[in-house]
Amino acid sequence: MNEIIEQLKQALDISPENIPLRLHLAEMMMQQNLLAEASDQFSQVLKRDHSNAKALTGLSEIYIKQNKFSAAIILFEQLQQQHALNFDHRIKFIRCLLKENSVAQAKELYAQVLKEQPNFRDAEIDSALRMPGMETGMDADSLLEELSNTGNFFMEKPTVKFSDVGGMQKMKSEISMKIIQPLKNPELYKAFGKKIGGGILMYGPPGCGKTFLAKATAGEIDAKFISIGLHDILDMWMGNSEKNLHEVFKVARNNTPCVLFIDEVDALGASRSDMRQSAMRQIINQFLAELDGVKDSNEGVLILAATNAPWSVDSAFRRPGRFDRVLFVAPPDDESRKEILGSILKDKPVEKIDAADIAKLTPGYSGADLKALVDIATESKLEESFAKGSLQPITQKDLIKAVKQHKATTAEWFSTARNYALYANETGLYDEILQYMNIKK
Numbered sequence: 001m002n003e004i005i006e007q008l009k010q011a012l013d014i015s016p017e018n019i020p021l022r023l024h025l026a027e028m029m030m031q032q033n034l035l036a037e038a039s040d041q042f043s044q045v046l047k048r049d050h051s052n053a054k055a056l057t058g059l060s061e062i063y064i065k066q067n068k069f070s071a072a073i074i075l076f077e078q079l080q081q082q083h084a085l086n087f088d089h090r091i092k093f094i095r096c097l098l099k100e101n102s103v104a105q106a107k108e109l110y111a112q113v114l115k116e117q118p119n120f121r122d123a124e125i126d127s128a129l130r131m132p133g134m135e136t137g138m139d140a141d142s143l144l145e146e147l148s149n150t151g152n153f154f155m156e157k158p159t160v161k162f163s164d165v166g167g168m169q170k171m172k173s174e175i176s177m178k179i180i181q182p183l184k185n186p187e188l189y190k191a192f193g194k195k196i197g198g199g200i201l202m203y204g205p206p207g208c209g210k211t212f213l214a215k216a217t218a219g220e221i222d223a224k225f226i227s228i229g230l231h232d233i234l235d236m237w238m239g240n241s242e243k244n245l246h247e248v249f250k251v252a253r254n255n256t257p258c259v260l261f262i263d264e265v266d267a268l269g270a271s272r273s274d275m276r277q278s279a280m281r282q283i284i285n286q287f288l289a290e291l292d293g294v295k296d297s298n299e300g301v302l303i304l305a306a307t308n309a310p311w312s313v314d315s316a317f318r319r320p321g322r323f324d325r326v327l328f329v330a331p332p333d334d335e336s337r338k339e340i341l342g343s344i345l346k347d348k349p350v351e352k353i354d355a356a357d358i359a360k361l362t363p364g365y366s367g368a369d370l371k372a373l374v375d376i377a378t379e380s381k382l383e384e385s386f387a388k389g390s391l392q393p394i395t396q397k398d399l400i401k402a403v404k405q406h407k408a409t410t411a412e413w414f415s416t417a418r419n420y421a422l423y424a425n426e427t428g429l430y431d432e433i434l435q436y437m438n439i440k441k
Contacts, residue, residue, distance in 0.1 A: 002032070004028065005025065005028055005029060005032070005034075008021065008024065008025040008028065009025065012025060017048065019045055019048060019049060019052065022041050022044060022045050023041075023042075023045060023052075023054050023055065023058070025041055026038045026041035026042050026045070026055070026058055027058065029041065030058065030061065030062065035062050035065060035066065038058065038062060039059060039062045042055040042056075042058045042059040042062070043055075043059070046059070051078075051082055053079060053082065053084040056075050056078060056079050056084070057075075057079065057084075057089055059075055060072045060075040060076055060079075060089070060092070061092075063075070064092060064096065069096040069099040069100050070096075070100055072092075072093075072096045073093070073096050073097060073100060073102070076089065076092070076093040076096065080093070087113070087116075087117070090109060090112075090113055091113070091122060091125070093109060094106045094109050094110050094113070094125055095124070095125065097109070098125070098128045098129075101156060101158075103128075103129070103155075103156050106125075106128075106129065107129055110125060110129060155224050155225065155226045155251065155255065155258075156224070156225050157218070157222075157223075157224055157225065158215045158216070158218045158219040158225050159219055160212070160215055160216045160219045161216055161219045161220050162216050162217075162220050164216060164219075164343075165209065165212060165213055165216050166209075166332060166336045166337075166339035166340040166343060166367070167332050167333060167335060167336025167337075167339060167340075168209065168213060168329070168332070168336065171202070171213060171327055171329060172213075174200070174325060174327055175200060175213070175217055175304075178200055178325055179200070179217060179221070179259075179302045179304075180217070180220055180221055183221050183223075183257055183300075184221075199291065199302075199303035199304070199305065199322055199323040199324065199325070200303070200304050200305070200323065200325045200326075200327060201265065201305045201306075201307065201310070201313070201317070201318065201323035201325070201326045201327070202214075202304065202305065202306045202307075202327050202328075202329050203306070203307050203308070203309075203310035203326065203327070203328060203329065204308070204328055204329035204330060204331075204413075205308065205331060205366060205409070205410035205413035205414065205417075206308050206366070206368070206409070206410075206413065207366035207367055207368025207369060207409065207410075208329050208330065208331055208332070208366045208367060208368075208410070209329065209332075209366075209367050210263075210306035210329050211227070211261065211263060211306060212367075213304075213329070214227075214259060214261040214304040214306070215227075215259075215261070217259055217302070217304060218258075218259035221257060221259075221302075222257075223256075223257040223258055223259050223302065224252075224255045224257070224258045224259070225258070225259050225261065226248065226251065226252055226258060226259070226260050226261065227261045227263065228248055228260070228261070228262055228263070229262075229263045229264055229267070230264060230267040232244070232248075233245050233248070233283070234283075241282075241283050241286075242282060242283060242286040245283065245286050245287060245290060246286065246290065248260070249290045249296070249298075249301070250296070252301045253296055253297070253298065253300075253301055256299070256300030256301060257300045257301075257302065258300065258301055258302065259302045259303075259304060260301055260302070260303050260304070261304045261305070261306070262303065262304070262305040262306070263305075263306050264306070264307060264308070265305035265306065265307045265313060265317070266307040266308070266309045266310070266312040266313050284314065288316060288317070288322070291303070291317070291321075291322045291323075292321065292322070303323070305323060306329075308413065310326065310429070310430075311420045311424065326429060328430075328432035328433060328436070330432075330436050331364050331365060331366050331408070331410050332365075332366070332367060332370075334356075334359045334360060334363075335359070337358075337359035337362055337365060337370060338355045338356050338358075338359040340367050340370050341353075341355040341358055341359060341370055341374070342355050344370060344371055344374045345374060345394070348374070348378065348394060349381075349391055349392075349393040349394065350393050350394045350395070351393040351394070351395050352395060352396055353394070353395070353396055353399065354396055357396070358373075358396070358399050358400070358403070361400065361403050362403060362408070363408075364408040364410050364411065364414075365408045365410070366408070366409060366410050368409070369406065369408055369409055369410070372406050373399060373402040373403060373406055374394075374399070374402075376402040376405055376406060377394050377398040377399050377401070377402045378394065380398055380401070380402075381393070381394050381398060414433075414437060417430065417433050418433070418437060418439070420433075421433040421434045421437075421439070422434070422439070
């Protein structure tokens, strides 16, 4: 086999533009588990024909074997757009999505698969996508109904924990006292008449880890996790939005302990005095009723919400028993930025990186900004690697160059927040913003 591969290589030296020959060589290399060499051959094909389905599927197979599931997803999505995704690869696509926690997308694709082949079953996928009430061995119609009944939101059980979150010690401590300790010491809290549940509202500039912290909270207590936003709730038909909202809380109550994370809560909890449409006011009132647990108890439902605009959230939401803890999520400090950079660079080819030095160069950068820096440096090294024909690692110089290209995106947020903290801060809600900006009122 190796002799045949060498002969094919020699033939390619004579005819480098022969795509069928290069594909045949790549496939033989895959059979011999020569993944790096096969990957290079498939990449050479895609340079000449960027939509070649055989090269895309071959490369996706290699990425799966290398546990590079996010890279495989990108290729599967391209094949899907080209209508070149066969049944077997759709199943592999679903598995990759589940590996990357893209449950909603996996669920949608699996529903399509079951419509085409009602008798198809995959134990791994069935188990991963099992929602409340789903039972092993149910018929195709019941399974499809269960897949669609959960609406646009999805429930998962995160594996990330506080140890995976860089910095944010104060936030972790607050969440621990409000959410984690009550579950671990229920009798102690009941002795003081404290219920297990309640809400925390996190605010701050975008990209600073509010969503990731909420997911880690669920992982810390081995709880289920539901994430929703305004787009998951709103419906064009009168009354359906309120039903959708109730359904989310119903699923959370049926699966306690459950962390219900509400992103961009300012959209759902906007000031009712600013609302001109009665339909939206009805949704807000429904939201308040669900938070209060008027008809159903929220015991064991732990509600975390995030917003970039706390000044737009109705004050009624901050009443005791609702979001009675309001926490400022600041951009990561030097040590946290160092941790975050180390985490982002962990599985990438790097050479002589001083994360502490880069952290000092990036004050005010959010976690998303730091990821953007690494992305810029990565793209630069990919181009260089293609040009030189060998892998070129990311260096300190590349990251410093990226810092010059990408500035902190939090500056605009603080410009707006500063005005609210100075002139609309009667209750002291925004004192932490002033402290962070070293402003004395």
